[in-house]
Amino acid sequence: MQQQVYHSHAIQAWEQRWFGQQNSAYGLMKQVAWMTAQRLISWFDLQFESRNKATVAMCCGQGNNAGDGYLIAKYLFQAGFRVDVYTAPLGMSKDLHAAEQEARESGVRIISGFDFQQNYDVYIDALFGIGLNRQLNAEWQQIIQRVNAQYGLKISIDIPSGLQSDSGQPLPCAIKADYTFTALGLKAGLFTGQGKEYAGAVEVIPALPIDDALEAIAYLSPLTIKLPQRKAFGHKGSYGHVLVVGGHADMGGAVIMAAEAAFHAGAGKVTAVCDAKHHTAILARAPNIMLRDMNALSTSDVQALIAHVDAVCFGMGLGRDDWSKQQFERWFPLIQQSTLEVVLDADALWFLAESPVELNKHSYCTPHSGEAAKLLNMSVAAIESDRIQAIYQLQKKYAGQWVLKGAGSLILQEQLWICTAGNAGMGTGGMGDVLAGMMASLKAQFYEEIHLHEIVTLHALAGDDLAHKGMRGLQAQDMAQAVYRVVNGHTLS
Known part of the structure; x- marks a missing residue:
């Protein structure tokens, strides 16, 4: 069964049905x-x-998340751990007062x-729960920064305090946890936006039976992906012909x-169809790639190419000048009228935004x-403040299927998926071009x-494979062998 991910409102409604x-x-x-x-404890x-040597600082706020913290502190203390609770003034909740009294x-x-009052082995964060939807004031920001500055292990209960539970955005700072229960x-928010930076390893505490009214907002893309085995009698025509279109005279690397x-x-x-000045470099690096000069193709040539391939990725290094616009206006309608699998990336998306149409x-x-x-004619900050809403808006406006790239990439097909693989080293030029090529190929x-989410995950796993000795300095041009390994079910890490 796929791991389901929920909106905070769905969790809160689930609790209320249980109380009802x-x-x-x-x-x-x-x-x-x-x-x-x-x-x-385990x-x-x-x-x-030994338990009596392990020191734990429990940090409790003013809501029900703090109530969890008081009770956890009690149970850890009873198990033999040395626990101190650091706390803000209690809130109004009767349950919070009862939990504090028990502790x-x-x-x-x-x-x-x-x-x-001392250095602790572990700092447990029970300051704020999933209901936090406001910017923290200066006092709370200082408290969170103080916890983060400690050297011990950091564990958050429910959600790292200060992290918005649905968008994964800090408000404006959050506990940087090693583990989140x-x-x-x-x-x-534990998986997309900046959530991965703050949540660490995540484990669910499944304290309620799932009822019929609980609906997932998304699913975590599985990390184990098995591609069909090749047939012994296959040949090059059995495995698809990909057309890569882009490559402005000044930008050949993306293609x-x-x-x-x-x-x-x-x-x-x-x-590969691009400006002819890149052909020598392409052949020197990969002589198995067939080449066409974009400037020498007539419309009938383009139609003939489209008729003889299975998928096209369009837009990498296309540019945004008058030449680029002319090429987009020639290629895009013909691609959209076809039955090809079409990946639109980079500058193709820029021109699509300039002249929005409904995609097939x-x-x-x-x-x-x-x-x-x-x-979407929005700010980047607005996109990042609610990535899930943004990807739904993209599909509503343009149709088609979508990947909103970034940490915790979102993939919207018939349903929403979140990719949990990948690493910060992949934040470098060319990684998107590699993804586009993989998508068209697969x-x-x-x-x-x-499925689209499986391809995105394979790309992220290739990035993780490439980063097995370190993330700093990763280059997209080195992804090829990592891609080869992951599609064959092998990695170095």
Whole structure:
């Protein structure tokens, strides 16, 4: 079963349905705290020589998330760990007061404020839960920064405090956790936007039975992807012919990387159409790529090319000048009228934003947040403030299928997927060109047998494979062999 991801409102409504069945809110708080504490105890026993030597600072805020923290502190203390609770003034919740009282009566030391009296092995964050939707004031920002400055292990309960649970954006700062134990179900903000930077490793505490009214907002793309085996009697015509179109006179690298990625992902044939000045460089690097001079093609030549390929990726290094516009206006209508699998990337998306049209269902668009902002006539900040809403707006406006690239890339087909693979080293020029080439290649080979989110994940896994010795200095031109390994089910990491 695919891992489901929920909007915070869906989680809160789920809780209310549970309480409406005469179940206790405080009972649920205790259940979440108990289950979390048991996971922590098991994990701490592997990390520390003995329980009475491990020191834990529990940081509690003013809401129900703090109630979880008090109870977890109680259970850890009872298990033999040395626990101190640092706390803000209590809020109005009856359950919060009850949890604080239980912790106090168990013997846990409760200290007002967040001036840590010693260095602790572990700092547990129970400051804010999923209901936080406002910018933190200066005092809370200082508290979060103080926790982050400590050297011990950081663990967040439910969501790293300060992180918006649906968008993954800090408000404006958040706890940088090594681990997050999230209650009931996975929240989208743990995986997209800046969520990966703050959440660390994520584990669910499943304290409620799922009911029929609970609906997922997205699914996590599986990390294990098996492509169909090749037939012994196959030949180059069996595995798809990819057309890579772009390559302005001043920008040849993007076409090279896309075309190489298409071959290394398994395409039988690849043709690159670009300015002829790049042909020598392409042949020197990859002599198996067939070449056509974009400037020498008539409209009938373009039609003939389109008729003899299975997929096209269009826009890499196309440019945005008058020549680029003329090429877009010639190629784009012919591509859209075809039945090809079509990947639109880079400058093709820029021209699409200039002249919006409805795309056919075989069109796959791959903007980053800057390109998405252009397509929706919004700011980049607005895109990043709600990436999930942005990708739905893109599909509503243009149709087609969409990938909103970035940390925790979003993929919208019939449903929404989140890619959890990938790394910060992939934030470098050319990675998008590699993705476009892979998408065209795998769609040319498998059509509906492979899903868009699987291709995005394979690309991210290739990036992880390339980064097995370090993320700094990764270059997209080195992705080819990593792509080859992941599509064959092998990695170095």
